[in-house]
Amino acid sequence: MRSQAKPSGADVSNLPCLIGCLIIAVAGGSWAGAAHAEDAASASAELTLRGAYLAKAADCGACHTAPHGKPFAGGLAISSPVGTIYSTNITPSAGYGIGRHTEAQFARAVRRGIRADGANLYPAMPYTSYSIFTDADVQALYAYFMHGTAAVDAPAPRTELPFPMNLRVSMIGWNLLFLDTTPFQPDPRQSQLWNRGRYLVTGAAHCSACHTPRGFLMQEKANRAFSGGQVGPWYAPNITSDVNSGIGSWSQDELVQYLRTGDAHHKAQAAGSMGEAVAHSFQYFTDADLEAVATYVRTVPAIHDPSDPRSRFSFGTASSDLGVLRGKYGVGTQKGDPTGAELFQGNCASCHAPLGQGSKDGYYPSLFSNSVLGSSNPNNLIAVILNGVDRTTRLGQAYMPGFAGGPNDLAALSDNEIVLLGNYLLEHYGRPGVAVTARQVAEVRRGGPSSSLVTLARAGVVAAMALVLIVLFLVVRRIKRSKPVS
Ligand code: HEC
Ligand code: HEC
Numbered sequence: 001m002r003s004q005a006k007p008s009g010a011d012v013s014n015l016p017c018l019i020g021c022l023i024i025a026v027a028g029g030s031w032a033g034a035a036h037a038e039d040a041a042s043a044s045a046e047l048t049l050r051g052a053y054l055a056k057a058a059d060c061g062a063c064h065t066a067p068h069g070k071p072f073a074g075g076l077a078i079s080s081p082v083g084t085i086y087s088t089n090i091t092p093s094a095g096y097g098i099g100r101h102t103e104a105q106f107a108r109a110v111r112r113g114i115r116a117d118g119a120n121l122y123p124a125m126p127y128t129s130y131s132i133f134t135d136a137d138v139q140a141l142y143a144y145f146m147h148g149t150a151a152v153d154a155p156a157p158r159t160e161l162p163f164p165m166n167l168r169v170s171m172i173g174w175n176l177l178f179l180d181t182t183p184f185q186p187d188p189r190q191s192q193l194w195n196r197g198r199y200l201v202t203g204a205a206h207c208s209a210c211h212t213p214r215g216f217l218m219q220e221k222a223n224r225a226f227s228g229g230q231v232g233p234w235y236a237p238n239i240t241s242d243v244n245s246g247i248g249s250w251s252q253d254e255l256v257q258y259l260r261t262g263d264a265h266h267k268a269q270a271a272g273s274m275g276e277a278v279a280h281s282f283q284y285f286t287d288a289d290l291e292a293v294a295t296y297v298r299t300v301p302a303i304h305d306p307s308d309p310r311s312r313f314s315f316g317t318a319s320s321d322l323g324v325l326r327g328k329y330g331v332g333t334q335k336g337d338p339t340g341a342e343l344f345q346g347n348c349a350s351c352h353a354p355l356g357q358g359s360k361d362g363y364y365p366s367l368f369s370n371s372v373l374g375s376s377n378p379n380n381l382i383a384v385i386l387n388g389v390d391r392t393t394r395l396g397q398a399y400m401p402g403f404a405g406g407p408n409d410l411a412a413l414s415d416n417e418i419v420l421l422g423n424y425l426l427e428h429y430g431r432p433g434v435a436v437t438a439r440q441v442a443e444v445r446r447g448g449p450s451s452s453l454v455t456l457a458r459a460g461v462v463a464a465m466a467l468v469l470i471v472l473f474l475v476v477r478r479i480k481r482s483k484p485v486s
């Protein structure tokens with residue numbers, strides 16, 4: 001039987017070996033050089049292991065595994081502004097997966113977004129990031145998917161997008177505009193660690209997929225790289241080196257710690273899609289790779305927002321309205337809506353402590369000195385109240401229940417209650433002048449600002465299709481022109 005590869009957790013026992021492989025990879029640049037003393041069988045075993053590490057680093061399992069589904073069997077529904085895209089079965093099943101793919105076909109899918117049958121993939125598959133993968137890394141990934149994962153003989157649901165997005169050919173135009181196929185070029189002026197970091201950040205870890213804002217055609221805006229982007233209900237903040245708007249004042253160790261555990265005390269915690277990226281992928285990076293990622297990220301050119309007077313994590317102090325609350329009438333005796341102070345003491349203070357200072361060990365974070373409350377964008381404050389936090393790393397589980405009214409939620413707070421609570425928190429622990437509105441709460445509850453994007457994306461596709469037609473027209477004209485006139 002093939003060894004089962006779990007999308008998370010299961011590979012920790014392999015870490016020492018993975019680290020070994022990685023050291024070889026980093027030191028040797030390519031696997032082949034280090035391997036030639038070994039016999040072929042162990043060489044291919046090590047290649048497979050290196051592929052397993054890369055698959056983890058690139059988080060292939062996060063998208064290609066459905067909730068409670070078999071690893072890599074596909075079927076995860078990825079909601080995009082233009083409809084639901086299902087991930088495919090990438091197990092070595094010959095009938096339903098990629099078992100019949102040659103290495104060249106696999107490479108073309110991963111780096112160019114082209115399926116074995118020649119059709120284009122949607123960029124929900126991050127081939128625009130993976131395009132910089134070296135041949136050696138693609139080879140290792142291929143070995144892992146062919147020999148290190150279990151075949152699942154079951155089809156993944158088909159993706160059927162509405163017109164015009166169902167025309168995969170429209171992606172040709174999009175790729176012409178936005179797919180950069182330049183191979184990875186190390187910068188000789190920078191250290192090996194920095195170059196390794198850039199390779200990981202732009203490729204496998206694809207940080208920019210979330211942290212870079214998207215343009216009219218859903219492409220990443222290259223000139224605003226890492227300055228912040230919306231991902232569903234969450235906002236991935238500015239992580240450029242700007243001291244006030246970005247993370248320029250974080251130390252190397254704080255960033256490494258955040259990526260490894262999802263928690264940098266008195267700065268930020270990782271919930272939502274960042275929590276998932278940490279739990280499924282970043283926590284498994286070797287120490288050397290985390291150092292490399294942080295080294296590179298800390299040099300990303302600063303993008304400053306003049307409205308940021310200080311860094312996000314520097315706002316607020318310990319405070320409480322308990323005295324006022326407990327006054328003459330006690331808690332909860334008023335008619336009508338509860339106040340923000342009551343909502344805080346009733347729902348949050350049991351964990352985050354009455355002064356909002358959290359617990360001493362930091363398991364329950366303080367609400368002041370917290371990036372979520374110091375941001376000019378209250379999106380993540382709303383998102384964490386609605387969705388909570390659920391992230392498991394080597395440190396254990398970081399769990400905060402949500403308050404949206406779901407089955408595991410602690411309570412159901414209405415949009416208006418979240419407005420009252422959110423504004424109370426911002427005023428006491430957060431950034432002055434930032435306010436939560438009912439419209440924002442409703443939008444985050446719906447899953448993020450998507451509706452207007454549908455039209456945009458539709459228009460984008462129409463533009464991309466128009467471009468294909470123009471290109472075809474030019475090509476045809478050139479062919480016609482180059483024909484000898486008789
Ligand atoms: C962010 C989500 C996401 C991640 C991460 C991701 N994929 Fe995909 N992948 C998809 C989706 C969605 C599709 C199908 C797209 C479509 O139907 O157009 C796909 C398609 C593919 C295909 C084409 C399958 C076929 O039927 O021909 C291959 C191969 C593939 N992915 C491999 C990988 C590998 C290897 C990794 C990790 C290096 C990876 N993917 C990471 C979402 C993802
Ligand atoms: C799948 C989307 C996604 C990816 C990929 C991703 N991030 Fe994030 N990131 C987020 C979101 C969303 C948040 C906000 C989390 C929160 O506040 O709970 C975030 C928060 C952060 C923060 C905290 C910033 C602050 O001040 O609060 C840092 C630092 C960070 N990410 C770095 C990275 C790096 C480095 C990478 C790549 C190695 C990366 N992220 C990849 C979505 C992502």
Ligand code: HEC
Pocket residue numbers: 262263268269270271344347348349350351352363364365367370372373380381384385389398399400401403410425
């Ligand atoms: C049962 C305990 C518990 C309750 C109740 C609770 N929290 Fe949390 N909260 C946590 C834990 C645990 C974390 C995550 C710590 C981590 O990520 O390391 C967290 C994280 C947070 C964060 C940071 C999230 C991020 O994305 O960076 C905020 C803000 C927050 N809580 C606000 C609230 C508010 C507001 C309430 C009341 C509506 C509340 N919490 C109720 C336990 C709780």
